[in-house]
Amino acid sequence: MNRDWIATARTLSEALPYLQRYTGAVVVVKFGGNAMGDDEAMSQFARDIVLMRQVGVNPVVVHGGGPMINELLGRLNIESNFVRGKRVTDAATVEVVEMVLTGRVNKRIVQAIMGEGGRAVGLSGKDDNLIVCEPDDPELGFVGRPTELNVQVLQDLFSAGIIPVVAPVGTGPDGVDTYNINGDTAAGAIAGALKADRLLLLTDVEGVKDTSGKVVTEMTPSDVRSMTDDGTIAGGMIPKTETALKAIDQGVRGVVIIDGRVANACLLELFTEHGSGSMIRSTSLPPLGE
Numbered sequence: 689m690n691r692d693w694i695a696t697a698r699t700l701s702e703a704l705p706y707l708q709r710y711t712g713a714v715v716v717v718k719f720g721g722n723a724m725g726d727d728e729a730m731s732q733f734a735r736d737i738v739l740m741r742q743v744g745v746n747p748v749v750v751h752g753g754g755p756m757i758n759e760l761l762g763r764l765n766i767e768s769n770f771v772r773g774k775r776v777t778d779a780a781t782v783e784v785v786e787m788v789l790t791g792r793v794n795k796r797i798v799q800a801i802m803g804e805g806g807r808a809v810g811l812s813g814k815d816d817n818l819i820v821c822e823p824d825d826p827e828l829g830f831v832g833r834p835t836e837l838n839v840q841v842l843q844d845l846f847s848a849g850i851i852p853v854v855a856p857v858g859t860g861p862d863g864v865d866t867y868n869i870n871g872d873t874a875a876g877a878i879a880g881a882l883k884a885d886r887l888l889l890l891t892d893v894e895g896v897k898d899t900s901g902k903v904v905t906e907m908t909p910s911d912v913r914s915m916t917d918d919g920t921i922a923g924g925m926i927p928k929t930e931t932a933l934k935a936i937d938q939g940v941r942g943v944v945i946i947d948g949r950v951a952n953a954c955l956l957e958l959f960t961e962h963g964s965g966s967m968i969r970s971t972s973l974p975p976l977g978e
């Protein structure tokens with residue numbers, strides 16, 4: 689017990705400079721369906737987010753829920769296909785996507801954050817027209833590409849000490865249609881509009897790996913481009929790094945691709961010297977706190 693206390697005190701004193709650096713920072717966290725896992729993993733994630741808020745960070749959670757959408761579509765016997773990592777979304781599918789993401793998944797995260805002593809409010813891209821979309825590609829149906837972001841509602845929630853939890857469902861330009869947005873894309877668009885200090889993309893690998901399988905801890909946008917051109921970055925990692933480059937272009941200071949399966953992944957990234965995962969950093973903005 690005593691030893692635990694000393695270890696905790698040492699950890700806190702080591703974390704202090706980082707805590708100070710992040711006071712007032714905006715950190716957007718993409719929490720994917722595969723990273724959600726069981727109730728313990730969900731509580732662990734919620735504890736990290738609540739702690740961030742308690743030390744003065746403004747976190748925004750943008751979630752996915754692909755496996756949960758697959759499960760309900762399967763029960764309803766609705767077939768589903770992906771093209772270039774995005775779900776082909778017809779009228780019946782978008783109805784299910786909205787129900788699952790803005791209903792079950794969004795509220796499970798809100799409940800977990802409340803359970804850990806935070807205050808959270810769930811919303812989708814429809815609320816206060818947070819994310820207005822255009823069709824991404826006629827082949828994909830109701831898949832949205834964010835074209836207009838109205839982030840005032842997020843600023844209002846920050847001021848009230850409330851953690852926004854955003855489901856990646858958007859409204860059409862006519863204010864009538866519903867669009868399914870890839871979770872990474874939605875998180876990147878929100879981070880870009882907020883000019884966030886950090887965008888954390890939680891995934892199921894330790895970070896971006898080189899040809900020998902080693903995680904590359906620091907990358908510039910041009911490193912990412914060359915690793916994509918030579919095929920080192922492939923598959924599901926492509927939409928993540930593309931999101932990262934776009935977000936940095938829009939004024940995000942740094943994007944980190946980290947392993948969401950690791951306990952305290954977000955805190956380890958923000959509040960330790962070496963962080964974790966792969967940091968893709970803007971070359972035109974100074975590091976946070978300098």
Ligand SMILES: Nc1ncnc2c1ncn2[C@@H]1O[C@H](COP(=O)(O)OP(=O)(O)O)[C@@H](O)[C@H]1O
Nearest residue numbers: 720722891892895896897920921922923924925
């Ligand atoms: N260079 C790379 N480094 C790490 N992972 C890579 C790389 N290239 C391709 N990948 C693949 O990208 C996957 C992550 O993308 P994805 O499965 O879509 O993640 P998520 O489900 O978390 O959104 C990894 O599991 C890995 O198989």
Ligand SMILES: CC(=O)N[C@@H](CCC(=O)OP(=O)(O)O)C(=O)O
Nearest residue numbers: 720721752753754774775870871
């Ligand atoms: C257009 C598109 O593909 N939308 C995703 C939205 C959910 C998501 O992104 O979930 P994960 O982060 O868990 O993969 C989908 O329908 O699965």
